[in-house]
Amino acid sequence: MRVGILGSGLMGAKLGTLFARAGHEVVFSYSHSDAKLKQLARKAGKKARAGTPAEAAQDADAVLLAVHWSRVDDVVQQAGALSGKVIVSCSLPMNADDTGLLIAHTSSGAEELAKKVPTAKVVSAFGTVPSEVLFDVFDARRKATRPSLVFCGDDKKSKKVAAQLIRDVGFDPVDAGPLRIARYTEPFTLLIAQLAYERPGGPELAYRFERF
Ligand SMILES: NC(=O)c1ccc[n+]([C@@H]2O[C@H](COP(=O)([O-])OP(=O)(O)OC[C@H]3O[C@@H](n4cnc5c(N)ncnc54)[C@H](OP(=O)(O)O)[C@@H]3O)[C@@H](O)[C@H]2O)c1
Numbered sequence: 001m002r003v004g005i006l007g008s009g010l011m012g013a014k015l016g017t018l019f020a021r022a023g024h025e026v027v028f029s030y031s032h033s034d035a036k037l038k039q040l041a042r043k044a045g046k047k048a049r050a051g052t053p054a055e056a057a058q059d060a061d062a063v064l065l066a067v068h069w070s071r072v073d074d075v076v077q078q079a080g081a082l083s084g085k086v087i088v089s090c091s092l093p094m095n096a097d098d099t100g101l102l103i104a105h106t107s108s109g110a111e112e113l114a115k116k117v118p119t120a121k122v123v124s125a126f127g128t129v130p131s132e133v134l135f136d137v138f139d140a141r142r143k144a145t146r147p148s149l150v151f152c153g154d155d156k157k158s159k160k161v162a163a164q165l166i167r168d169v170g171f172d173p174v175d176a177g178p179l180r181i182a183r184y185t186e187p188f189t190l191l192i193a194q195l196a197y198e199r200p201g202g203p204e205l206a207y208r209f210e211r212f
Contacts, residue, residue: 004056141170
């Protein structure tokens with residue numbers, strides 16, 4: 001697949017690198033530093049390059065939206081034509097100092113994003129794990145049991161694309177249903193963040209659902 005990365009920070013840089021390692025063509029975009037984007041691309045290998053948000057979105061089978069909530073409008077505008085595109089979003093609707101959700105209960109960041117780009121197909125994924133665990137999950141992908149990763153969205157084909165990317169990073173995709181379920185997955189991330197950053201053990205934390 002061709003995957004455009006919109007936001008090459010903690011999440012975008014790591015996920016983009018892992019998508020490239022998994023064999024996808026990746027374009028890193030949206031940073032204050034073009035040099036950083038180029039270095040990321042160099043390190044991620046031959047399948048990766050740096051570009052503008054518009055270049056990242058062009059011809060992409062999926063774009064990963066990985067920016068702070070306050071930057072969503074800007075990066076979406078810079079990306080240009082997103083009509084018909086699969087947008088896999090890990091972005092959470094956090095306030096400016098990242099202490100709470102700006103949107104919850106009656107809507108979600110993912111649903112508000114879908115309203116901003118109504119002709120695109122939004123899937124909410126990857127936002128429920130800390131960036132610190134991503135490389136470890138990838139390295140452990142051949143183990144018998146994989147950590148879960150919940151995702152949700154309204155479009156079946158786009159969810160298949162997202163599920164493939166989730167598998168490629170080393171998780172077991174758990175389809176939680178329609179996009180409005182992001183109302184539950186987004187606050188769930190605050191629990192994960194509490195365990196990762198405020199409790200002992202370190203932020204290299206993933207989760208696994210089991211049925212009995
Ligand atoms: N970090 C996590 O563990 C985690 C986990 C789950 C969900 N999330 C969510 O995922 C999203 C991304 O988080 P993150 O931690 O990856 O954020 P981040 O590290 O701050 O990365 C954001 C990216 O956007 C770029 N950017 C910001 N303002 C810009 C501007 N004015 N012009 C150009 N580029 C700009 C940053 O540039 P620079 O490269 O110059 O910094 C960076 O590449 C957020 O919505 C967050 O809530 C994060």
